[in-house]
Amino acid sequence: MPPLFEPTRQAALTRLAAVQPDAYARTRNALDGAVTGLSPYLTHGLLSLREVYAAVHARQPLDAKHKFVFELGWRAYYRHVWAHLGPGLHQSLHPGLLPDAAYVAQMPADVLEARSGVAAIDLAVRTLYTTGYLHNHARMWLASYLVHLRRVHWHTAAQWMLGHLLDGDVASNHLSWQWVAGTGSTKPYLFNADNVAKYAPAPWHSPGTVIDTSYEALDLLARSASAPGHGVDGRAADGCAQGRADDHPMGAGLSPPALLATPPDALWSPPDASAVAGRDVWLQHPWSLGAVPQGLGDDALVVGVGLAECHAQTPWSTRRWDFVGAGLQAQTSALWWATAPQLAEALRGARAVGWQAEPHADAALASVQALLAAGKGAAVITAHAVPCLFEPVPKHCQSFAQWWRQTRIAL
Ligand SMILES: Cc1cc2nc3c(=O)[nH]c(=O)nc-3n(C[C@H](O)[C@H](O)[C@H](O)COP(=O)(O)OP(=O)(O)OC[C@H]3O[C@@H](n4cnc5c(N)ncnc54)[C@H](O)[C@@H]3O)c2cc1C
Structure with missing residues (x-):
């Protein structure tokens, strides 16, 4: 079976051509x-928000209040927050329901192995592992269950999900987790079995489990000082059936795919200084899998580069490494894996070096730039910025509504 997401520009454009904004607005909450x-494609630079909006708007003029534009806005807003907070995004933005210390820093084995006994959770985990993608509603359910019913710290669980998602984006991911946890929003996100039954097909329905209760009961569970019942022993703390792995139609669970801080395959090699000496070099990185810029000289070398510093804290699944490796290979056969100092050393003899700016890679590439600038015969560096869809708002906005009032579409 072909992968659901091919890492090619053509596959991205095919998806873009299929967008139906009105159907999206009507049905986006349902899993189907x-x-x-x-x-x-957005996360890995095969499309930009601006390009997505322009293509859909050309087919059907979109009011700025259209739900589709609004959702593109959420992605841009999260980037706005990240630009202001930097690494602060890894901390709770404000206290949640309970102190941070009340949450554990380890993922529960039964959830990792998709055998919690709650069908909605186990199917979400299976889907995540087998496709690298999850519908927004399933992400919200999984996040809410882990934080509020299993007392896992949002950051621990966010790092896990990020590594398995093909679209894993630190801003959208971590800030969405904070939104669910209530550390980045005014109230936590809770859901129950009725909500799952409304939006998901039958196999996801979870009657008789810990989530089959009222919102008031869930709120009490989420706020209670003692940790809620865990695992697959069949009972939650309040006596509500949690679901037994051996009763469960999906059986005994699965082995969670590993998350790797270095690429698992032999596609990548160490940097080769001799290949770049005296040449213009364009660095294609995992967040810029799109076409190389027009106007590169005929003898310019395109190099796909993975920088160890970008991945040390956020390891990826093999599926994601494969997506990125194949996407880079579509542009170049030179794939280098290096630390920033190793890459700078290899590039020292290049005539000029350029890349696309992207916040996941900017810090590591800035240190390459600094090392080159400090050395003799430094190359000329240019970092190309991706044009924004929404006008930048200089002041940090604490809420989406505040940001939305101050920005506008900038085509
Ligand atoms: C716990 C949790 C974790 C998440 N992690 C990520 C992540 O790592 N990377 C990521 O890109 N998104 C993340 N999201 C946001 C959202 O779930 C995904 O962007 C969306 O599901 C992607 O699928 P799609 O392209 O089919 O989205 P569609 O619903 O078709 O939306 C179109 C585009 O609009 C943007 N968008 C839609 N909904 C949101 C949203 N709630 N927040 C931000 N942007 C949105 C995305 O760019 C998306 O591609 C997360 C949400 C939650 C609740």
Whole structure:
């Protein structure tokens, strides 16, 4: 079976051509609704928000209040927050329901192995592992269950999900987790079995489990000082059936795919200084899998580069490494894996070096730039910025509504 997401520009454009904004607005909350599947392409630079908006708007003029534009806005807003907070995004933005110390820093084995006994959770985990993609509603359910019913710290669980998602994006991911946890929003996100039954097909329904209760009961569980019942022993703390692995139609669970801080395959090699000496070099990185810029000289060398510093804290699944490796290979056969100092050393003899700016890679590439600038015969560096869809708002906005009032579409 072909992968759901091919890491090619053509596959990205095919998805873009299939977007139906009105059907999206009507059905996006349902698991089988007309969602776009654009996020892996946006995260890895095969499409930009501006390009997505322009293509859909050209087919059907979109009011800025259209739900589709609004959702693109959420992605841009999270980037706005990240630009202001930097690494502060890894901390709770404000206290949640309970102190941070009340949450554990380890993922529960039964959830990792998709055998919690709650069908909605186990199917979400299976889908995540087998496709690298999850519908927004399933992400919200999984996040809410882990934080509020299993007392896992949002950051621990966010790092896990990020590594398995093909679209894993630190801003959208960590800030969405904070939104669910209530550390980045005014109230936590809770859901129950009725909500799952409304938006998901039958196999996801979870009657008789810990989530089959009222919102008031869930709120009490989420706020209670003692940790809620865990695992697959069949009972939650309040006596509500949690679901037994051996009763469960999906059986005994599965082995969670590993998350790797270095690429698992032999595609990548160490940098080769002799290949770049005296040449213009364009660095294609995992967040810029799109076409190389026009106007590169005929003898310019395109190099796919993975920088160890970008991945040390956020390891990826093999599926994601494969997506990125194949996407880079579509542009070049030179794939280098290096630390920033190793890359700078190899590039020292290049005539000029350029790349696309992207916040996941900027810090590591800035240190390459600094090392080159400090050395003799430094290359000329240019970092190309991706044009924004929404006008930048200089002041940090604490809420989406505040940001939305101050920005506008900038085509
Ligand atoms: C716990 C949790 C973790 C998440 N992690 C990520 C992540 O790592 N990377 C990521 O790109 N998105 C993340 N999201 C946001 C959202 O779930 C995905 O962007 C969306 O599901 C991607 O699928 P799609 O392209 O089919 O989206 P569609 O619903 O078709 O939306 C179109 C585009 O709009 C943007 N968008 C839609 N909904 C949101 C949203 N709630 N927040 C931000 N942007 C949105 C995305 O760019 C998306 O590609 C997360 C949400 C939650 C609740």
